[in-house]
Amino acid sequence: MAVARFFRLFPLLLSSSFVVLSPLASSASDSEALLRLKESLISAGALDSWVPGSNPCNGSQGTWEGLRCSNGVVTGLRLEGMGLSGYIDVEALVEIQGLRVFSVANNSFTDVIPEINRLGSLKVLFLSMNQFSGVIPSEYFDNMGSLKKVWLSNNKFTGNIPVSLSRLSRLTDLHLENNQFGGQIPAFDNPTLKYINVSNNQLEGEIPSSLSKFNADSFAGNPGLCGEQVGVECSKADQPTPNDTSKTIVAALITLGAVLFIAVIFFAFRWRKKKQQNDLKELKTGNSNDAVEVPVSVITDKKEESVKSACSTRKDSNPRRLSTVTELVMVNDEKGVIGLPDLLKSAAEVLGNGSLGSSYKVKMTNGVALVVKRMRQMNALGNDAFDAEVRKLGNLRHPNVLPPLAYHYRKEEKLFVYEYFSKGSLFYQLHGDGGKSGGELDWPTRVKIVRGIAEGLDYLHKEFPLRDVPHGNLKSSNVLLGPDNHPFLSDYGFHPLVNIDGLQALCAYKTPEAVQQKTVSPKSDVYCLGIIILEILTGEIPCQCLNDSKGGTDIVQWVASAFSEGRQAELLDTGMEGCRNSVGSMEKLLRVGALCTETSPEKRLDIKETIRMIEEIQVEGSVE
Numbered sequence: 359m360a361v362a363r364f365f366r367l368f369p370l371l372l373s374s375s376f377v378v379l380s381p382l383a384s385s386a387s388d389s390e391a392l393l394r395l396k397e398s399l400i401s402a403g404a405l406d407s408w409v410p411g412s413n414p415c416n417g418s419q420g421t422w423e424g425l426r427c428s429n430g431v432v433t434g435l436r437l438e439g440m441g442l443s444g445y446i447d448v449e450a451l452v453e454i455q456g457l458r459v460f461s462v463a464n465n466s467f468t469d470v471i472p473e474i475n476r477l478g479s480l481k482v483l484f485l486s487m488n489q490f491s492g493v494i495p496s497e498y499f500d501n502m503g504s505l506k507k508v509w510l511s512n513n514k515f516t517g518n519i520p521v522s523l524s525r526l527s528r529l530t531d532l533h534l535e536n537n538q539f540g541g542q543i544p545a546f547d548n549p550t551l552k553y554i555n556v557s558n559n560q561l562e563g564e565i566p567s568s569l570s571k572f573n574a575d576s577f578a579g580n581p582g583l584c585g586e587q588v589g590v591e592c593s594k595a596d597q598p599t600p601n602d603t604s605k606t607i608v609a610a611l612i613t614l615g616a617v618l619f620i621a622v623i624f625f626a627f628r629w630r631k632k633k634q635q636n637d638l639k640e641l642k643t644g645n646s647n648d649a650v651e652v653p654v655s656v657i658t659d660k661k662e663e664s665v666k667s668a669c670s671t672r673k674d675s676n677p678r679r680l681s682t683v684t685e686l687v688m689v690n691d692e693k694g695v696i697g698l699p700d701l702l703k704s705a706a707e708v709l710g711n712g713s714l715g716s717s718y719k720v721k722m723t724n725g726v727a728l729v730v731k732r733m734r735q736m737n738a739l740g741n742d743a744f745d746a747e748v749r750k751l752g753n754l755r756h757p758n759v760l761p762p763l764a765y766h767y768r769k770e771e772k773l774f775v776y777e778y779f780s781k782g783s784l785f786y787q788l789h790g791d792g793g794k795s796g797g798e799l800d801w802p803t804r805v806k807i808v809r810g811i812a813e814g815l816d817y818l819h820k821e822f823p824l825r826d827v828p829h830g831n832l833k834s835s836n837v838l839l840g841p842d843n844h845p846f847l848s849d850y851g852f853h854p855l856v857n858i859d860g861l862q863a864l865c866a867y868k869t870p871e872a873v874q875q876k877t878v879s880p881k882s883d884v885y886c887l888g889i890i891i892l893e894i895l896t897g898e899i900p901c902q903c904l905n906d907s908k909g910g911t912d913i914v915q916w917v918a919s920a921f922s923e924g925r926q927a928e929l930l931d932t933g934m935e936g937c938r939n940s941v942g943s944m945e946k947l948l949r950v951g952a953l954c955t956e957t958s959p960e961k962r963l964d965i966k967e968t969i970r971m972i973e974e975i976q977v978e979g980s981v982e
Contacts, residue, residue, distance in 0.1 A: 689752025888954025
């Protein structure tokens with residue numbers, strides 16, 4: 359009787375045992391697969407916690423870096439911003455049967471897209487901000503019917519947008535911006551689609567009517583597109599056509615145009631080089647009586663060079679002309695009067711190259727250190743109008759605004775003289791230089807810096823209420839830190855001085871409204887302030903204001919994605935001192951940064967509201 363009862367219960371006992379042991383078995387098999395994945399990656403130091411014999415899952419976060427777990431089973435891999443490269447072992451990923459989220463955003467992967475479409479149960483796929491390239495096969499996503507979010511932005515994908523994306527019935531978010539996709543946009547007929555961005559590609563033709571609910575931001579940066587969303591009327595030629603011959607002709611014309619463009623650049627470079635050689639020859643032989651300027655070269659083997667090379671003169675038969683050329687105009691004498699002869703005798707140490715020119719540390723004969731900025735692209739105004747504008751800047755007085763002390767005017771370039779601070783810029787203190795840390799900024803100090811920047815910006819907005827953009831070039835490298843890490847805004851108010859061609863170098867002209875509508879406003883400064891806030895909180899270098907627009911993190915997209923998924927706490931740089939009991943305050947400031955970087959200026963905070971929200975954030979241990 360007992361034996362019979364045992365056999366009746368045996369299947370139930372076996373099933374129960376399987377349920378209990380299943381997570382452990384899955385964890386073990388997941389561990390092996392993850393270790394194989396790690397072996398396929400290069401620069402995987404961020405995955406040092408992936409150790410054989412240890413349990414990858416212990417709670418929802420997992421004990422191994424980047425894992426998300428549920429009941430002991432790996433459900434997500436979030437390997438973002440870890441400096442990873444190599445190849446992705448898809449065979450290993452296939453064995454992680456519970457995997458639903460896969461992200462390698464903001465790394466250094468190259469080559470064509472891996473066969474991640476073999477992961478048929480995946481719901482979230484983030485490959486943004488890498489160097490993936492090539493054509494994605496049209497049917498690539500056909501076996502991924504569970505996908506809800508696909509982020510392929512900021513790569514180098516070419517060819518047409520895969521039609522299979524338009525067949526994903528559960529798709530809610532699609533990011534394809536900042537690639538090289540061409541051809542026409544597929545007719546997405548996904549009722550679940552809430553967000554799409556195909557901006558800054560090479561797309562053409564009419565925008566499908568099924569995407570009429572999305573605004574112009576989703577399609578900006580594609581000159582070949584037409585439709586109501588972008589305000590361009592479509593002609594018959596824009597309608598879809600199967601004529602491959604015409605496409606071939608267009609491709610040939612594009613290729614020919616590119617070749618001609620390269621040729622023009624090449625010959626222009628040769629001409630400019632020859633002209634420079636002739637100018638140098640003329641200078642050496644003394645054929646010109648005019649005052650001339652010898653350009654300062656980037657210093658490599660030596661640290662110092664006379665600043666005289668930045669504004670030296672030759673003898674001139676016209677004394678009045680000579681005095682005009684060599685004049686150093688004081689616009690703020692609170693630090694004393696600076697003479698050009700003293701400046702010419704001083705040694706100059708290169709501090710760095712910025713978006714508009716180069717900066718030098720100059721130590722005067724009396725021991726006072728100054729910063730001389732050699733600016734180009736500043737010919738928008740004549741001498742008198744330029745003088746009036748710079749005097750306005752020199753007359754500014756605010757605890758968080760650094761006014762220029764003097765300037766030197768030449769048609770080709772201008773010199774600005776500023777007070778020198780040994781701590782350097784906020785960028786240097788956050789990220790260091792060449793791998794060397796510039797300093798340590800604890801959490802209370804960072805909040806104080808943010809508040810000071812915001813108050814200085816508010817002052818500029820009051821002083822220049824009629825300007826399109828009062829600051830115009832706000833970024834962490836233009837925030838200098840004085841004693842006790844007191845912040846000073848620098849390089850502001852240049853908007854009226856800069857040539858039209860040079861405006862693109864200013865941070866305000868890299869905001870969404872500038873890129874898409876060619877307009878700037880005081881809200882553009884607020885967007886740049888938001889970038890700094892996100893940079894201070896995450897410790898990431900934002901790509902938005904880098905001089906060469908290469909490298910860095912698309913910090914706005916990164917933070918927006920985290921908020922949409924409720925994982926914003928993961929972004930915070932919790933390694934800073936003084937933040938152990940301040941995570942709540944940090945998240946509040948992160949929210950302020952996100953609101954400042956809203957794509958639409960109408961939805962963006964203004965500077966007054968930004969200051970109010972910053973003041974409400976309480977920081978334990980902070981000193982007012």
